[in-house]
Amino acid sequence: MFQSDTLEHAVDLQARSYALLRWMADGIQRGFIAFDAAHAYADDPRAAAAWIEHHYAEFPPDARPRREHLSEFCNLFASYLSDGHRLVAEPGLRRYSPDAHCFCQMCSWFIHAPSLRSRPLSSGDQRRADRRMRDCLDALALEHERLLEDAEVSALMRDADLREALALYAYTETLLRRLQGWSVENGVPLALWRRFAWTANSAPKRKFQLSAEAILAAQRLLHERLAAPV
Known part of the structure; x- marks a missing residue:
């Protein structure tokens, strides 16, 4: 049985993680978010955790979890990258990463966030x-x-x-x-x-x-x- 307090907590983190996706996409498009994700953990929540920890103070209030909830928040945030979204191929665009040395999922995803869409369901x-x-x-x-x-x-x-x-x-x-x-x-x-x-x-x-x-x-x-x- 789901309990009210557990659900309130989960729904809050779900809303904040999605708000972070939206904020990050807007920020990258406008060029005010620096990119320094940890390349070694492309498909691991630790990659998201490194980026989130570094930029935590910059997040808007509705996208910032309490620090004691960061582990759960990072788990959920990273799961969006692998499940719900994909890069949209557009003419003239290519995958990019700082210094052009890494084309892992995490790096490519951050750089192309403005082109991120919910992927078609199979x-x-x-x-x-x-x-x-x-x-x-x-x-x-x-x-x-x-x-x-x-x-x-x-x-x-x-x-x-x-x-x-x-x-x-x-x-x-x-x-x-x-x-x-x-x-x-x-x-x-x-x-x-x-x-x-x-x-x-x-x-x-x-x-x-x-x-x-x-x-x-x-x-x-x-x-x-x-x-x-x-």
Whole structure:
């Protein structure tokens, strides 16, 4: 069961890490952010940690975590680089790093942040997100001493509200894992996010903001449906 204080903490760090992405992209585009990331840890949260520690005092308040939360913050921030975003190929642009000696993911990502976009989701991403949702649903059902058959799952998933609640619940599980530095299958967080934060017409919901209250409401709905007589 998700607890309110845990969710408030996770949602706060999620919002701050995304604010840092936006601030950093704007800063690099305008040329006022120096780049000195640690090249040796291109796919490791330590690379993000080195950069964040160096520039911590420069961050705007909404992108700056408390120092005691830096480890979790860096874990989450680094996970965005490998999962949710990619460089967009544009004519006339090339990968660049200081002194032209490193073209690792971290270096290229920072330099090209203004060209960063959410990467297109693949069918594999969607299948992995489906499995994550099914795993969460099965785990919740066990709390009610139920073993779900495929037909029962299909019946439950015909409910649009329940599908959205389950996607939000599953995303929250991945968020908590990412904060701890645990691995999450590539593409899953982004695929899940779009199932509750985007409209049925594949556009971001206007003014959508992740909240602990919404997650707890989703959790309640799932438990209510699973506790109901079959």
